[in-house]
Amino acid sequence: xxxTTQPISMDSYEGQEVNITCSHNNIATNDYxxxxxxxxxxxxxxxxxxxxxxVTNEVASLFIPADRKSSTLxxxxxxxxxxxxxxxxxxxxxxxxxLTFGGGTRLMVKP
Amino acid sequence: NAGVMQNPRHxxxxxxxxxxxxxxxxxxxxxxxxxxxxxxxxLKFMVYLQKENIIDESGMPKERFSAEFPKEGPSILxxxxxxxxxxxxxxxxxxxxAGTAFFGQGTRLTVV
Numbered sequence: 001x002x003x004t005t006q007p008i009s010m011d012s013y014e015g016q017e018v019n020i021t022c023s024h025n026n027i028a029t030n031d032y033x034x035x036x037x038x039x040x041x042x043x044x045x046x047x048x049x050x051x052x053x054x055v056t057n058e059v060a061s062l063f064i065p066a067d068r069k070s071s072t073l074x075x076x077x078x079x080x081x082x083x084x085x086x087x088x089x090x091x092x093x094x095x096x097x098x099l100t101f102g103g104g105t106r107l108m109v110k111p
Numbered sequence: 112n113a114g115v116m117q118n119p120r121h122x123x124x125x126x127x128x129x130x131x132x133x134x135x136x137x138x139x140x141x142x143x144x145x146x147x148x149x150x151x152x153x154l155k156f157m158v159y160l161q162k163e164n165i166i167d168e169s170g171m172p173k174e175r176f177s178a179e180f181p182k183e184g185p186s187i188l189x190x191x192x193x194x195x196x197x198x199x200x201x202x203x204x205x206x207x208x209a210g211t212a213f214f215g216q217g218t219r220l221t222v223v
Contacts, residue, residue: 043202043214101154
């Protein structure tokens, strides 16, 4: 399984755009990149998934360069309620334990 | 479509008792994952099951822990003879296929 590396923590202010980058140098050809968000005392919530280039949904955008060795989760205009831990996962859609969580990035949004 | 349902939400057990954690996957989902999370730590994979089969149990402790996902009914994570170190939040996730999964709210086990 490809190992992921993310910053341990990030601070931001309301209304700013936040970009969280994840490194996955050993990503395999069949691997997808998935991001989850977790609030305290809750289960992780799926945010976005992509394979290459750019994916956008109503919550976030995911940018993946051509070499796919990293990816960036972009949260536009964050609010206090975006304070959470964000996890980057990499794995084969057919792998049994694709959902291998690393330490995640603890995002703190300040007023 | 109800989400992944876990029960109980909170479970208190004395040392040496058994803990049974239940997970009802989303309708149509045949893949179930179990995770354990200690306070201020990330989620640790425990086991991946499909209906009636354990696909990957590489994260399960060798003793006292077992999991099943029967043809009918919820998936069960069973912890025998609990110890204080078993106190944690246990999360279940389900998926229609391996990969993108949806998580329940978790069961918080406290061993006293």
